[in-house]
Amino acid sequence: xxxxxxxxxxxxxxxxxxxxxxxxxxxxxxxxxxxxxxxxxxxxxxxxxxxxxxxxxxxxxxxxxxxxxxxxxxxxxxxxxxxxxxxxxxxxxxxxxxxxxxxxxxxxxxxxxxxxxxxxxxxxxxxxxxxxxxxxxxxxxxxxxxxxxxxxxxxxxxxxxxxxxxxxxxxxxxxxxxxxxxxxxxxxxxxxxxxxxxxxxxxxxxxxx
Amino acid sequence: xxxxxxxxxxxxxxxxxxxxxxxxxxxxxxxxxxxxxxxxxxxxxxxxxxxxxxxxxxxxxxxxxxxxxxxxxxxxxxxxxxxxxxxxxxxxxxxxxxxxxxxxxxxxxxxxxxxxxxxxxxxxxxxxxxxxxxxxxxxxxxxxxxxxxxxxxxxxxxxxxxxxxxxxxxxxxxxxxxxxxxxxxxxxxxxxxxxxxxxxxxxxxxxxx
Numbered sequence: 001x002x003x004x005x006x007x008x009x010x011x012x013x014x015x016x017x018x019x020x021x022x023x024x025x026x027x028x029x030x031x032x033x034x035x036x037x038x039x040x041x042x043x044x045x046x047x048x049x050x051x052x053x054x055x056x057x058x059x060x061x062x063x064x065x066x067x068x069x070x071x072x073x074x075x076x077x078x079x080x081x082x083x084x085x086x087x088x089x090x091x092x093x094x095x096x097x098x099x100x101x102x103x104x105x106x107x108x109x110x111x112x113x114x115x116x117x118x119x120x121x122x123x124x125x126x127x128x129x130x131x132x133x134x135x136x137x138x139x140x141x142x143x144x145x146x147x148x149x150x151x152x153x154x155x156x157x158x159x160x161x162x163x164x165x166x167x168x169x170x171x172x173x174x175x176x177x178x179x180x181x182x183x184x185x186x187x188x189x190x191x192x193x194x195x196x197x198x199x200x201x202x203x204x205x206x207x208x209x
Numbered sequence: 210x211x212x213x214x215x216x217x218x219x220x221x222x223x224x225x226x227x228x229x230x231x232x233x234x235x236x237x238x239x240x241x242x243x244x245x246x247x248x249x250x251x252x253x254x255x256x257x258x259x260x261x262x263x264x265x266x267x268x269x270x271x272x273x274x275x276x277x278x279x280x281x282x283x284x285x286x287x288x289x290x291x292x293x294x295x296x297x298x299x300x301x302x303x304x305x306x307x308x309x310x311x312x313x314x315x316x317x318x319x320x321x322x323x324x325x326x327x328x329x330x331x332x333x334x335x336x337x338x339x340x341x342x343x344x345x346x347x348x349x350x351x352x353x354x355x356x357x358x359x360x361x362x363x364x365x366x367x368x369x370x371x372x373x374x375x376x377x378x379x380x381x382x383x384x385x386x387x388x389x390x391x392x393x394x395x396x397x398x399x400x401x402x403x404x405x406x407x408x409x410x411x412x413x414x415x416x417x418x
Contacts, residue, residue: 001358002355002358003351003354003355003381003384005347005348005351005377005380005381006348006376006377007321007322007323007326007348008323009323009324009348012323012347012348012376012377015375015376016374016375016376019375019376020375042374042375043373043402044373044400044402045373045374045375045378045398045399045400045401045402046399046400078291078292079288079291079292079403079404079407082287082288082291083287083288083403112216113216114216114217114218114221115218117216138214138221139214139215139216139218139221142212142214145212146211146212149210149211164252164253164254164404165225165251165254166224166225166228166229166251166254167215167221167224167225167228168214168215168221169254171214172212172214175212189254190254190255191253191254191255192254193252193253193254193402193404194288194292194403194404195288195373195402195403195404198288
C-alpha cells in the first residue's frame with residue numbers, strides 16, 4: 001500500500017514555518033531577524049537552535065540592503081554556494097566560492113594554513129560591500145578576522161559566521177561576535193554548517209516565505 | 210593582535226574525531242558503522258546525534274561494497290551531490306542529481322508531487338545497484354518507498370535516508386527503517402540534512418579518516 005504524505009511544496013513550507021513559530025522561543029529577535037532565524041531552524045530541523053543564534057545590531061537590515069544593492073555573496077564552501085536559491089536573489093547577485101581555484105593549494109602551503117583559509121585571499125577584489133557566508137571552516141572565519149585587522153582590507157557589508165564542528169568553531173564565532181568588524185550573525189558553539197548558512201542567505205535575500 | 214588557532218587541516222581532523230569518540234556513545238555500532246556515525250556527528254557538530262542514527266543490518270558493508278564496485282550515487286539535492294568529496298570515491302563513481310533537469314517541473318505537476326519527488330522518476334535507469342543519498346526532501350524518500358513497492362522497480366544497493374525538517378521527515382524515515390526495502394541508514398526524528406548525508410557517503414566511500 002503506498003505511503004500517504006503531504007505532497008504540496010507550498011503547504012509543506014507553511015506548515016513547517018508554523019510549527020517552528022509555535023515551538024521556538026523567538027521573542028528576543030527583531031522582525032527582520034526573526035524570519036532569518038526561522039529559516040535557519042527549518043534547515044537544521046531544530047527549534048533548539050534559536051537560543052544559540054546571535055545577531056550584532058542591525059545585521060539583518062545591513063545584509064538585506066547590501067543584497068538588494070547587488071552585493072556579491074562570498075562562500076567558504078561549494079555546499080554553501082550551491083545551496084543558495086538563485087531565484088531568491090534580488091539583484092542577480094554573484095555567488096562566489098574560491099575554494100576550488102587552482103592556485104589555492106600552493107597558497108595554503110605558502111601561508112601555512114588550510115585551503116579553506118587560503119581561498120579567502122582570493123576574495124579581496126570582491127570583499128568591499130559583500131555578504132560573507134562561512135558555513136564550514138573555522139579556519140576561514142579566523143583568517144577573515146585576521147584579514148580585517150588590517151584597516152586597509154576592504155570591508156564586507158555583513159558576515160554570516162556559522163562554521164561547524166569540534167575544533168575552533170565555537171572559538172572563531174565567539175571571536176567574531178565579541179568584536180564584530182562589520183554587522184554579523186553567528187550560531188554559538190559547535191552547531192552551524194552549510195545548510196544553516198544557506199538558510200540565512202536565502203532568508204536575507206528575499207522576504208518571500 | 211591576530212587570532213591564534215590550529216591551522217593544520219590534518220591535525221584538525223584528528224582532534225575532531227578524537228573529541229567525538231571521547232564524548233559520543235558509539236558502543237552499539239559495528240566497526241563498519243562506527244566510522245560512518247563519527248563522520249555524521251562531525252558534519253553536524255553534535256555528539257547528541259549518535260542515539261538517533263539507525264542502520265539496518267549490513268547496510269554499511271553493502272554500501273561500501275557497492276561503491277567499490279562502481280555504483281552511482283543518486284542524490285536528491287545539489288547540496289548533497291556537490292558536497293561529496295570526489296577524491297574519496299573508490300571507482301570514479303558517478304554522482305547524479307536530477308533535480309535541475311528541465312523536465313522535472315512538468316513531471317511534478319503531472320504526478321501531483323514536489324519537484325524533489327518527481328526528480329526520482331529520472332533515477333530509474335541508474336537505480337539498480339546504486340547508493341541512494343536523500344538529505345533534503347521527505348517527499349523524495351516517501352516517493353522512493355512507493356516506487357520500490359513495485360517489484361519491477363530496480364533495487365538500489367543501499368539507502369542513506371536523512372531528510373530533515375518538520376513535516377514528513379520523521380515519518381518518512383520511520384517508514385523506511387520499519388521495513389527497509391534494501392539496507393538503509395536513517396537519522397530518527399527531525400534531524401538530518403545535506404551535510405549529514407554527505408558525511409555518510411564520504412565515510413562509506415573511503416576508509417581513510
